[in-house]
Amino acid sequence: MKRWESWVGLLGLVLVLVGSYMGLFVAPRERFMGDVQRIMYIHVPTAQVTLLIFTATFVGAVGWLWKQAWKWDHLVEGSIHTGLLFGALLAVQGAVWAKPTWGVWWTWDPRLTSVAVMVLSFLGILALRSFVDDPVKRATWSATASVIAWVNIPFVYLCVRWMASLHQTQTQSHQMDPAMKLPLNLSSIAVLLIAIHFVAVRWRIAARQRARELAE
Amino acid sequence: MVRKELLHLWRARSRVVATFAFAFATLLLFSFAGGLNADLLRANAAGYLWVGLLLASTLSLGESFRVETAHDSLEMLLLLPVRPTAIFVGKAVGNLVVLLLVGVVMVPAAVVLFDATPREGLAPLLLTVLLGTASISAPGTMHAALSARARSRDLLLPLLLFPLVVPCVIAAVQASRACFTGDVMDELGAWLRVLVGFNVVHWSLGALLFARVVED
Numbered sequence: 533m534k535r536w537e538s539w540v541g542l543l544g545l546v547l548v549l550v551g552s553y554m555g556l557f558v559a560p561r562e563r564f565m566g567d568v569q570r571i572m573y574i575h576v577p578t579a580q581v582t583l584l585i586f587t588a589t590f591v592g593a594v595g596w597l598w599k600q601a602w603k604w605d606h607l608v609e610g611s612i613h614t615g616l617l618f619g620a621l622l623a624v625q626g627a628v629w630a631k632p633t634w635g636v637w638w639t640w641d642p643r644l645t646s647v648a649v650m651v652l653s654f655l656g657i658l659a660l661r662s663f664v665d666d667p668v669k670r671a672t673w674s675a676t677a678s679v680i681a682w683v684n685i686p687f688v689y690l691c692v693r694w695m696a697s698l699h700q701t702q703t704q705s706h707q708m709d710p711a712m713k714l715p716l717n718l719s720s721i722a723v724l725l726i727a728i729h730f731v732a733v734r735w736r737i738a739a740r741q742r743a744r745e746l747a748e
Numbered sequence: 749m750v751r752k753e754l755l756h757l758w759r760a761r762s763r764v765v766a767t768f769a770f771a772f773a774t775l776l777l778f779s780f781a782g783g784l785n786a787d788l789l790r791a792n793a794a795g796y797l798w799v800g801l802l803l804a805s806t807l808s809l810g811e812s813f814r815v816e817t818a819h820d821s822l823e824m825l826l827l828l829p830v831r832p833t834a835i836f837v838g839k840a841v842g843n844l845v846v847l848l849l850v851g852v853v854m855v856p857a858a859v860v861l862f863d864a865t866p867r868e869g870l871a872p873l874l875l876t877v878l879l880g881t882a883s884i885s886a887p888g889t890m891h892a893a894l895s896a897r898a899r900s901r902d903l904l905l906p907l908l909l910f911p912l913v914v915p916c917v918i919a920a921v922q923a924s925r926a927c928f929t930g931d932v933m934d935e936l937g938a939w940l941r942v943l944v945g946f947n948v949v950h951w952s953l954g955a956l957l958f959a960r961v962v963e964d
Contacts, residue, residue: 597960645914652911659907663898673894676957677908680887683949687915 537732544725548574551719559712568632573715575625577723582622583685585615585727586654590682593675602742605671608678609661610734612654614727619651634698642691643699650688653681667745749830749838756815757842763811768850771804775854775861786863793864794924798917801851802884806906808846809888812839813896822962836958840889840951847881864928872936873927879943880920886950887912893961916946 555573562569592607626644627637638644657677664670692701705713757763778796782789789796816822825835855873858864866873888909895904923939 597957645918649911649914653908656904656908656911660894660898660904663895663900663904665899669897672960673898676961677891677894679957680890680912680950680953683953684912684915 533733534736537729537736540725540732541729544722544729547718547722548726551715551722554715555719559715560709565633568629571625571629573719574723575622575629576716577720578618578622578625580720581723581727582615582618583689584724585611585618585731586650586682586685588731589615589654589678590685593678593682596671596675597679600671602671602739605667605675606735606738606742607731608671608674609738610731612658612661612674612678613734614730616651616654616658617730618723618727619647619654622647623651639698641698642695643688643697646684646688646691650681650684653684654678657681667742749834750841753838753842754845757845760815763808764846764849767804767808767846768853770807771800771850771854772857774800774803775857779861789862790864791929793858793862794921794928796862797851797854797858797924798880798921801847801854801881802910802913802917804850805843805847805881805884805888806909808850809843809885809892809909810896810902810905812843812846812889813892817896826962832959832962833955835962836889836893836954839893840885840954843889843892844882844885847885848878851877851881866927867930868927868936872940873924876920876923876927876940876943879940879947880916880923883916883920883943883946883950884909884913886947886954890950890954890958890961893958916943919943919946 551573555570559570559573561567589608589611592604592611595601595604596608626647630639631637657674660677661670661674664673691697692699708716775796778792778800779789782792782796813822816825826832852874855866855870855877859866891908891912892905895901895908898904919939919942923936923943926933926936926939
């Protein structure tokens with residue numbers, strides 16, 4: 533592991549601990565949901581970063597289709613793995629929040645459905661990558677499928693505004709108590725740093741695997 | 749290319765018959781899964797129709813590229829003085845014709861099996877079938893091309909396609925349900941517009957990206 537990767541990961545870990553502590557014990561109790569709302573200090577950053585990671589997959593996919601440079605394929609591989617991990621965490625956190633709030637672990641609300649579609653689409657692309665032996669074909673085919681799968685991402689973000697949804701719309705900054713903003717912002721930076729750490733590590737693993745494949 | 753696909757389809761008519769037989773068998777299975785409750789079957793007729801069509805589509809889509817890869821004829825097609833976009837449109841229209849024929853025959857089958865009379869008349873239901881099958885054909889053709897030359901292609905195609913077409917299946921089921929039970933909420937037009945939007949996005953993406961999939 534490179535030194536900067538370790539520092540980014542460590543900083544992310546420290547900040548996530550600080551943000552979670554502030555969210556759990558310092559931030560005021562939310563008026564309507566009570567203490568269950570405190571999961572938002574990790575759920576919202578996870579959601580933001582998951583969409584960002586899959587957008588990085590899209591950037592990598594377009595980069596590969598345009599330039600055919602291996603670094604773009606490494607970005608696709610690193611970000612899909614990390615995005616799926618964060619997507620799974622997002623679903624678990626959402627279910628933990630939904631049970632006491634909505635009375636069910638899961639409901640077919642537009643936001644939840646579109647997130648499930650997003651995660652399953654990229655899971656399929658990961659399967660595609662494992663079923664293709666030729667590295668160039670693998671990169672091109674998974675880049676093509678990634679561009680198609682990414683089309684769903686703007687819908688994931690906007691569906692709560694466009695459709696009748698049980699899931700609330702995005703809370704604006706001016707609607708929040710300043711004491712809630714700090715732990716949320718800290719956690720957002722923390723989760724982003726952890727995601728960058730994971731993508732960077734997975735990128736390097738992908739680069740080594742590709743170098744070995746191309747040498748064979 | 750469209751003419752070539754339709755000619756090939758005519759010579760391999762058994763593909764349409766086999767796809768219909770499979771779709772019809774799934775309708776029968778849904779009848780038993782529903783517990784033979786007439787009200788429940790009638791209420792779910794639209795869902796059974798579209799899940800049956802979607803499951804059957806994987807057979808037809810997979811077969812459309814299996815014949816090309818089996819004799820390396822895809823490479824021959826690429827030697828012709830036509831753009832890959834034309835090959836995509838030809839293949840997608842061929843797949844659309846198969847699914848449309850199966851869908852048109854499935855509607856009376858669903859009416860008979862589930863006692864679901866289309867209260868809004870036949871025209872909006874047939875329009876829904878046309879738009880819904882077109883929504884499966886474009887991404888289906890793209891992902892059939894991707895998976896045809898990969899290992900475990902029969903596993904890969906549904907894994908890539910099913911999450912992607914969830915929005916189109918939801919819209920097609922809701923539009924068909926409005927046709928069967930009566931459009932009391934005046935939502936049929938909105939769901940048909942969703943299908944049109946889905947078609948525009950996926951036929952455009954297919955035309956844009958198909959060359960990269962088949963030329964590499």
